[in-house]
Amino acid sequence: MDTREKLVATAASLFQKEGVRATGLAQILTVSGTPKGSLYYYFPNGKAQLIEAAITYAGQHILEHVQRDLDRYKAPDAALAGQLESMATEMQEKGHLGGNSISLIALETGDDPELQAACSAVFTQLETLYIKKLTSAGIPPDRAQPLGQFIQASIEGAIILAATKDNPDLLRQTADQLTRLIKLALAA
Template sequence: MARRTDTRQRMLDSAADLFHTQGYHATGLNQLVTAGGAPKGSLYFHFPGGKEQLAAEALEVSGARLGELLRQLLHAAPDPSAAIESVISALARNLIESDFRRGCPIAGVAMDATGSEPIRQSCAESYSSWQRIIAEYLVTQGIDGERAGALSVVALSAIEGALLLAKVNRDLAPLQAVTQHLRKEFS
C-alpha cells in the first residue's frame, strides 16, 4: 500500500497521463481519483480548486518532464542539426509506442480548456520554457541570440504542428518533413 504522503504526487502523475492522452473535458473526476488511487475526498483536500487546479498543476509536471527530456536530448547531440533530429525522433517514438495517443502533453488541454486562466497560464509557461531551452541550446552552439530566439519559435511551432498532424493522420510523415526542414535551418 502506498504511503499517504504520496497521494498528492500520485494524483498529479496520473492526471498528467490522463490529460495527455484524453484531454481535459474527456477526463472525469471519478477517473482522476481512481487512477490516482485515492479516496474521492482527497481530490479537494489536495486540490481545493478541483479539477482545474489539478489540471494546471499536472500540466506543470508534464511541461517540466518534457523540458528535461528536451534539454537532455539537445545537449547529448554532437551538433544542432543532429539535436533537432534526436528530439523529433523521441517524440515520434512516443507517438508510435502509444498507438498515436500521446503527442504533445500540453497541446490537447491547451486547445480543450481555453476558458481557464490557470490552465492557459500553465500551458503558456510550458511552451515558453521549451522555447527558452531550445534558444539557450542554440546560443551555446554559437548561434546569435536573436536568431536563436527566432529559430526556437519556428522549431517549436513546426514540431507542435507536425505532432498534431502525425497524431491525427496516424502517420509520421509530417514529423519527417519537419525534421528535414529544421536540420537545414539548424546547420
C-alpha cells in the same frame, strides 16, 4: 510517489491524451488508486486547480525529456533530429504521442486566463531550451530567439499532424526542414 503526486501524474497523463473535458475526477481517482477524500484534500478549489498542477507537472516531464534528447548531440540540427526520431519511435511503440504535448489542454482551456498562463509558461520554457541549444552553437541571440520559438511551434504542429494521420514519418520530415533552417542560421 506520494498521494498528491500520484493524483497529479495520473491527471496529467489523462488530460494530455484524452483532454480535460473527457476526463472526470472519478476516473482520475480510480486510475491513480487514491481515496476520494484525497482530491478535495489536495485540491480544495476543484478541477481547475488540479488542471493547473497537471499542466506544470506535464510541462516538467516534457522539458526533462526534450533536454535529455537535446544533450545527446552537440550540434543543434543533430540534436533536434535525434529528439524527433525518438518521438517517432515512441509513437510507433506506444501508438500515441500523448505525453509529449500539452496542446490539447492549451486549446481546451482557451477561456481560462490562469490555465492559459500555465500553458504559456510551459511553451516558453520549451522555447528557451531550443534557443539555448542554438546560441551554444554560435547562433546570435537575435536569430536564435525567433528560430527557437518557431522550432517549438512547428514541433507542436507536427505532433498534431503525426497523431491525426497516424504517421510518425511526419515527425522525421519536420527534422529535415528544421535542419535546413539551423544550417542557414549557422552559416549567417
